[in-house]
Amino acid sequence: MEGESKKTARSDLDEAALYFHKHPRPGKLEIQATKPLGNQRDLALAYSPGVAAPCLEIRDDPATAADYTARANLVGVVTNGSAVLGLGNIGPLASKPVMEGKAVLFKKFAGIDVFDIEIDAPGIERMVETISALEPTFGGINLEDIKAPECFEVEEQLKARMKIPVFHDDQHGTAIIVAAAVLNGLEFAGKTISDIKIVTSGAGAAALACLNLLVSLGAKVENIWVTDRFGVAYKGRTDEMDRWKDPYVKDTEARTLADVISGADVFLGLSAAGVLKPELLQHMAPKPLILALANPNPEIMPEIARAARPDAMICTGRSDFPNQVNNVLCFPYIFRGALDCGASAINEEMKMAAVRAIAALAREEPSDVAARAYSGETPIFGPEFLIPSPFDPRLILRIAPAVAKAACDTGVATRPITDFAAYIDKLNRFVFRSGLVMKPVFSSAKASSAKRVIYADGEDERVLRAAQVVLEEGIAEPILIGRPHVIEVRLKRYGLRIKPGVDFGLINPEDDPRYRHYVDLLIELAGRRGVTTEAARTMVRTDNTVIAALALKRGDADAMVCGLEGRFERHLRNVTLIIGPRAGIKDHDLSTLSMLISQR
Structure with a gap:
């Protein structure tokens, strides 16, 4: 019965996914124009003859492609x-929904x-030739779902040939999130990365990229033991060995995971279900x-791991458990x-820089938007x-500036950012659409000498x-304003x-020394x-x-915020009753501001 139930649930999910991808129009993408095309002049500017001007500018100075085309954001x-x-290997066309x-x-x-570019290029040489020829079109290349060990060679050759970022997310995206989890796990455990096994x-690809990044962060190669379906990567082994595994080969008699797990501080599983036994x-x-x-x-289910080792910290790739290692945390x-x-x-x-930014963000207080993702x-x-x-x-406010700064510091930025405060403001406006309107309000508040703001709904999250x-x-x-024990x-x-x-x-509404004064007022x-x-x-x-x-009336505060719950009229009536409008302002002059914020 349980098997039938799972099969039905899977079938229901598949049907829902097929409908989702097909309706109301096939696929998940479309192209939209960013410039108006409503009259003859718009047409003359967007295409012939006006388009010749930016073409000639780019011919004379290729860097201006960032000013006149979408390439810098593509x-x-x-x-x-x-x-x-x-x-597995389903081919380029079948992979299109994923891309x-x-x-x-x-x-x-x-x-x-x-x-999304799906290419019929199973061999390394053809892949490299095809992708490298696309450099004039894009500001960066994200390689996706290319099997190992070919993916190593493809990325290595493309990075040598192309002057734009080339990033194999299956390797490095996973590695960045894993490294952030490791740094924070070690901090909680009181360990240092140079000492751990x-x-x-x-x-x-992903496992080796994780190890390479951890080594960059201070892990020692001699403390790293690699196993796969053929066992330990030992000196003299010939099955599925290559130059990318070679740095981690050990001269040892150990042959299995069980032989090398003793004393390990970190287990990194990117293999198959059930590999890590509770014992x-x-x-x-x-x-x-x-x-x-x-x-x-996963290699071991979290509840089984926790039963065997209550002191363990556990990460998986699944969204139904804490600590999900999800590449979307970093690649965008x-x-x-x-x-x-x-x-x-x-x-x-x-x-x-991305690793440290992600690790640091986990140690900050969760934002209200992130908190709503949890029950x-x-x-x-x-x-x-x-x-x-x-x-x-x-995430974007921490990672993007950290990455851009590292690019500037290491000399790979062709358009270095000189004002990071302005850059972060720009990112804020992307995340919080009201930022453009609210920025001058915040600036005025910071500059004001009267800063005591009283919040009526003090117990609200x-x-x-x-x-x-x-x-x-x-x-x-x-x-x-709120009850201290509740707050x-x-x-x-x-x-x-x-x-x-x-x-x-x-101010405790149940017991505050100012109560009598407020009643009298x-x-x-x-x-x-x-x-x-x-x-x-x-x-x-x-x-x-x-x-x-x-x-506010008594001078205990300089401004107030109220009305998170209840009807606007009731709150306004009480404020008007106690504070009243400023001289020259009539009741009907009082109003609210509502904003409809578009995507652009």
């Missing part, structure tokens, strides 16, 4: 379909345009990091940074949260997160480090409008908007 996702994840999906991720997460199961975990070092990344079923943002500075390559320093309590840095959520909008941001950015001094519990739940009474002021202001003494006492105990307005 990536080619290229495959021959020889190693499509979970499907279209990759294109969608580039656009969604980083605003990068993509042409690493054991792998799997020696394909092997008993021989690993204290607080081991287990990266079981085989898909769809690495290309964003590389394209924006006109990088001629993605070098080791740029990859290491229940917001994860806090630790064994269950070593890498950020793929939906954290801060959005307010708690906002309070942390305004403190970090130096925008304001927050004062929250403290929620700060802990949401992983926020601010403390009431230390980082922000607090409310009676003074509204007694003639029918607010009795008893009603005033009730309002000051139960209506946070009233409390905030009274604090």
